[in-house]
Amino acid sequence: MEDIDVEQQEPFPVDRDGRQFKDGADQPDGGRKLGCCEKFQRAVSRWMLPEDSRSTYLERANCCPPPIFIILISIAELAVFIYYAVWKPQKQWVTLEEGIWKSPLTYRPEHREEAWRFISYMFVHAGVEHILGNLLMQLLLGIPLELVHKGFEVGMVYLAGVLAGSLASSIFDPLSALVGASGGVYALIGGYFMNAVVNFREMIPLLGVFRILAIVLIVGTDFGFAFYRRFAHHEEGLKVSFVAHFGGIVAGMTIGYVFFSAYNKKLLKDPRFWLCIVGYVVFVLFAVLYNIFLSPAT
Helix, strand or coil: CCCCCHHHCCCCCECCCCCECCCCCCCCCCCCCCCHHHHHHHHHHHHHCCHHHHHHHHHHCCCCCCCHHHHHHHHHHHHHHHHHHHHCCCCCCCCCCHHHHCCCCCECHHHCCCCCHHHHHHHCCCCHHHHHHHHHHHHHHHHHHHHHHHHHHHHHHHHHHHHHHHHHHHHHCCCCEECCCHHHHHHHHHHHHHHHHHCHHHCCHHHHHHHHHHHHHHHHHHHHHHHHHHHHCCCCCCCECCHHHHHHHHHHHHHHHHHHCCCCCCHHHCHHHHHHHHHHHHHHHHHHHHHHHCCCCC
């Protein structure tokens, strides 16, 4: 019988505590059965990251803490909507009317001096269709984005879109009111779109094409309805601006592009980061000066 050199044998696979895996079913490399959270993280990595970044992400990925920013902001928006629909009774839930127009949160051109309105309008929605559309989009995009890029980055992009939306509306549609979180939602869409375009060659080809086509279809449809509501569907009362969509998506394609396309990289050393930040600050300063000295709104 041939002697076997024990030292030359391959070691049994063991976990980090030294326990042997059984029958290879729980091996960490390919053979191990993945839990629900791990499967979800792997799916997120395929949707959000180029191939060379996925392993780094999966090493760090966990569901704790959860995507807290996008969840909290969605709960806050839903709570404000319910407040104006229930505690401030309307004729119907489908379209809220007088209550939201008199809200101290709504952006109205004649109250531009109340600076908080340039941000707080994101909490007020015009009806069930309006808020459900925004919540669905921001949760579908925001949760995966926040799992990869964390709450600070997603929050900065979202709020940058909200502010850019109201400032753009105050310049290009200065006599219209503004409600809804579309600026923030479109900032997430813009950042995600640029991520899909920039990393297209490193993603699964069919998945990359699907992502881009889905975004173009969603944005095109929403812009079509926004134009219709603004110019073709004549209603009495205040006109609601659609320009926030443009402001939000441009913010997402600049600031969001840098944050969402630079996973595991030093942003402060990236000249694109500073170019986008400087461009955004210049726009904000111009919009503030315009509203103080040049706006036709009374």
